[in-house]
Amino acid sequence: MTPNALNDGHANFPEYHNVYIEPGSYEIYEKTNVFPEGTIMFKELQLTTKPEENPDGSRTEASGRGYFPGAFNGADVTVKDSKRFAASGGWGFFDFNHFEPKAPTVSVKSKEECAFCHIAGAKKDQVWTQFYRLLDK
Amino acid sequence: MTPNALNDGHANFPEYHNVYIEPGSYEIYEKTNVFPEGTIMFKELQLTTKPEENPDGSRTEASGRGYFPGAFNGADVTVKDSKRFAASGGWGFFDFNHFEPKAPTVSVKSKEECAFCHIAGAKKDQVWTQFYRLLDK
Numbered sequence: 001m002t003p004n005a006l007n008d009g010h011a012n013f014p015e016y017h018n019v020y021i022e023p024g025s026y027e028i029y030e031k032t033n034v035f036p037e038g039t040i041m042f043k044e045l046q047l048t049t050k051p052e053e054n055p056d057g058s059r060t061e062a063s064g065r066g067y068f069p070g071a072f073n074g075a076d077v078t079v080k081d082s083k084r085f086a087a088s089g090g091w092g093f094f095d096f097n098h099f100e101p102k103a104p105t106v107s108v109k110s111k112e113e114c115a116f117c118h119i120a121g122a123k124k125d126q127v128w129t130q131f132y133r134l135l136d137k
Numbered sequence: 138m139t140p141n142a143l144n145d146g147h148a149n150f151p152e153y154h155n156v157y158i159e160p161g162s163y164e165i166y167e168k169t170n171v172f173p174e175g176t177i178m179f180k181e182l183q184l185t186t187k188p189e190e191n192p193d194g195s196r197t198e199a200s201g202r203g204y205f206p207g208a209f210n211g212a213d214v215t216v217k218d219s220k221r222f223a224a225s226g227g228w229g230f231f232d233f234n235h236f237e238p239k240a241p242t243v244s245v246k247s248k249e250e251c252a253f254c255h256i257a258g259a260k261k262d263q264v265w266t267q268f269y270r271l272l273d274k
Contacts, residue, residue: 001138002203006193011201046270056143056193061268062258064148066139067204068268121199131198131205133183 001067003048005057013098015045016069019132033137035125039080045073045098074098076114078126088115091126138204140185142194150235152182153206156269170274172262176217182210182235211235213251215263225252228263 049070074097085092093114118126186207222229230251255263
């Protein structure tokens, strides 16, 4: 979670990321340590609760000072298909808006828009497994 | 998420909270707007990635400066049973450690240890629905 207030007011992802993978592909990954063809990941974006009370964007609730999940703010989807998405390294990236409502349909993004950063920084096969303990093995 | 660094070094919950409810109780809640007897909520606690790089506990990754999920750090469970847990307002609170490994068995907590804060601040029936959009209706 990278709050706008800690990123000069304009984080690329100012939201909580709630990331889901379908059970079938996860089961295969558990056994093989490889994301199978057809793997779908769904990233739901959720802004922090407003109003912000401090310069760092945090506020205080019963549990203390910090960041709390608030309004939904769009979603991203990635699909693994080595042939169909060969141009972006084997995964297709889809942006269903970073605001609400989510887009009903979208086109695949170019390599420069999404995949380049995943290729550069994600630990395994364009997936940020370093931030998802169940996937990081 | 309430980082230690924003809470004088000692947040009650310095972790991400990943909260799960079993599908059957959720389905009933969707229809009735009431958490049925037997509802179980499982709260997995996940510390932020170390090392911290800034006084606020944040660090910088490819997506920007913020807080990233790291090591698991125990779990809490609540069970709704109005008779069995009448002394704590109808929910039983169980602390399976706020560190790893998780405890194999635990005893129910007193009202003063957990329920009092839920009774005082949670929006609906001791559940913090204000922070869980799918439950907040």
